[in-house]
Amino acid sequence: MEPGTRGVSSWSGWGIEEPWPNKQGRCRATGAKIRGLISNVALSRNVASHFCPRPWHEPGQPAPGRVSRKSAALLYMLGVPGRRGVMRDGMYIVDGDGHVMDFPHRCYQKYLPEQYRRRIAFFPGAQWDRRQAPNGDLGRDPNTPQEMMADMAQEGIDLAFLYPTSALRIGEIREAEYQTALCRAYNDFLSDWCKADPTRLKGVAIVPYLDPTEAARELDRAVSRLGLVGLMFPTFIPGRNVADPFFWPIYAEAERLGVPVGMHASGSETGDPYRFSNFLAVHTWTHAPEQMISVISSVYGGLFEKFQRLRIGFMESGAGWVPFFMEHMDGEFEKRPWDAPLCKAKPSEYLTCGRAYFSCEPEEKTIPYVVGWVGEDNILYASDYPHWDSEWPHTVDELLKRNDMEPRVKAKILGQNALRFYDLKAGGSR
Known part of the structure; x- marks a missing residue:
C-alpha cells in the first residue's frame, strides 16, 4: 500500500478504517480522532472481550456480562455494532427531558427554505454566555447522534426524549409563515437525528402556535410521518397563556394522536428579567415562575376538563415548588371559584389526577416530600443534558x-413514569 493512503485491516472488526502514516510519518486525521476517543474514555480491564458485533442486551432484560458505562460509551464512539444500553441496578433508565443542540449550522441553515437561511439570528432575544466557566465551557455539544448516545451510555441512560435548545423560544416568533418554516425545519432535523437509533432517541415536536390550524397539521405530520412522540408547548407566548382557547385546536390534535404535551420554559427573557443584570439571576428567576403560570393557566383555564385524555408535563422547573403551589391554588380557588368556570374540582385534584407530570432535578432534597403530594407515578427524571447546568454524567x-426513597420509587422516577407519560414501552416501541 502506498504511503499516505488508507486501508482496512484488523481495525475493521471494530467498524473503523485503519489510518496509515502519510509521507511525513504523521497519522492521518482518522487516527488522531481514534487516539482522542480512547484517551477520553477509560477502558475497563475486560473491555477488549466485548469488542464483538453482538447485541449487549434487550431493554428490560438482564444483561449477563454487560459492559461498564465507560466501555459502552467507547463502543458507541468507535461505532461497534450492537446494542450498548446499560441497565443500572436492573432499572431501565429513561431521560424524560433531554435536549438536542439545534444550532443554526446544524439545523436551520440546512433545513430551512432558502429565503430564510441568510438571517443573522433565527430567534429573538438577548444573548447570554450560558456556558462560561472559570476553567472552561460548561455543558456538552454533541455534534452527532452517535456522540450523544456515547454520552448517554456513559451516564447510563437507555432512552432519551429530546426537546430543543434554540427553539425553546419558538413562541416568541411574531411572523406566522416564518414560525411555520422554523417548526418544519426543526422537526425534520430532529427526525433525522433520532433515526440514528430510534430505540434510544425520541423527539418531541414543535408547531407554529400563531396558526393553530397549521399547527395541528404540522403536529400530525411530525407524529404520523416523522415519528416524533410528543408536543412541546412553550410556557411563554407573548399576549396569551397556554390555556387560551385560541390554542385548543392544537391540544385537540395532540389528544387525537395520543401524544403528550410538555410545557417547557426557555429560561430567558420572560417575566421582566431586565430587572437583573446577569444571566445567573435571569436563569434562576424564569423556569419555576413560568411553570407556575402554566399550571394556573392549565387548571383554571380548563385544559384538564376540556381534554380528558390529554397528558400534560411541566418540564425543567424542578418539583419542590409543586406542593406549595397546590395548596396555594386550592386556597385561592376556594375564595373565588366563579372566576374559573371550567375548573370543576379543587386545583390539587387535577394535579393528582394521573395526567399531570412533573420533571425533577436529581439533586432536589424535596423529592420524597413532593412524592407525598403528587404520588410516585407522576414524577420524571430529567437530565437536562447537554445544557450548561446539567450534572452530566452524574x-x-x-x-x-x-437513601430517602425506596427502590420501587426510584425505578418509577428513573424510567417507568416517563414511559407512561410518552405512552411507550422499553425500547421505544408503542
Missing part, C-alpha cells in the same frame, strides 16, 4: 445513591 447516580 445525574442518574445522584438519584440511585439516595
Whole structure:
C-alpha cells in the first residue's frame, strides 16, 4: 500500500478504517480522532472481550456480562455494532427531558427554505454566555447522534426524549409563515437525528402556535410521518397563556394522536428579567415562575376538563415548588371559584389526577416530600443534558445513591413514569 493512503485491516472488526502514516510519518486525521476517543474514555480491564458485533442486551432484560458505562460509551464512539444500553441496578433508565443542540449550522441553515437561511439570528432575544466557566465551557455539544448516545451510555441512560435548545423560544416568533418554516425545519432535523437509533432517541415536536390550524397539521405530520412522540408547548407566548382557547385546536390534535404535551420554559427573557443584570439571576428567576403560570393557566383555564385524555408535563422547573403551589391554588380557588368556570374540582385534584407530570432535578432534597403530594407515578427524571447546568454524567447516580426513597420509587422516577407519560414501552416501541 502506498504511503499516505488508507486501508482496512484488523481495525475493521471494530467498524473503523485503519489510518496509515502519510509521507511525513504523521497519522492521518482518522487516527488522531481514534487516539482522542480512547484517551477520553477509560477502558475497563475486560473491555477488549466485548469488542464483538453482538447485541449487549434487550431493554428490560438482564444483561449477563454487560459492559461498564465507560466501555459502552467507547463502543458507541468507535461505532461497534450492537446494542450498548446499560441497565443500572436492573432499572431501565429513561431521560424524560433531554435536549438536542439545534444550532443554526446544524439545523436551520440546512433545513430551512432558502429565503430564510441568510438571517443573522433565527430567534429573538438577548444573548447570554450560558456556558462560561472559570476553567472552561460548561455543558456538552454533541455534534452527532452517535456522540450523544456515547454520552448517554456513559451516564447510563437507555432512552432519551429530546426537546430543543434554540427553539425553546419558538413562541416568541411574531411572523406566522416564518414560525411555520422554523417548526418544519426543526422537526425534520430532529427526525433525522433520532433515526440514528430510534430505540434510544425520541423527539418531541414543535408547531407554529400563531396558526393553530397549521399547527395541528404540522403536529400530525411530525407524529404520523416523522415519528416524533410528543408536543412541546412553550410556557411563554407573548399576549396569551397556554390555556387560551385560541390554542385548543392544537391540544385537540395532540389528544387525537395520543401524544403528550410538555410545557417547557426557555429560561430567558420572560417575566421582566431586565430587572437583573446577569444571566445567573435571569436563569434562576424564569423556569419555576413560568411553570407556575402554566399550571394556573392549565387548571383554571380548563385544559384538564376540556381534554380528558390529554397528558400534560411541566418540564425543567424542578418539583419542590409543586406542593406549595397546590395548596396555594386550592386556597385561592376556594375564595373565588366563579372566576374559573371550567375548573370543576379543587386545583390539587387535577394535579393528582394521573395526567399531570412533573420533571425533577436529581439533586432536589424535596423529592420524597413532593412524592407525598403528587404520588410516585407522576414524577420524571430529567437530565437536562447537554445544557450548561446539567450534572452530566452524574445525574442518574445522584438519584440511585439516595437513601430517602425506596427502590420501587426510584425505578418509577428513573424510567417507568416517563414511559407512561410518552405512552411507550422499553425500547421505544408503542
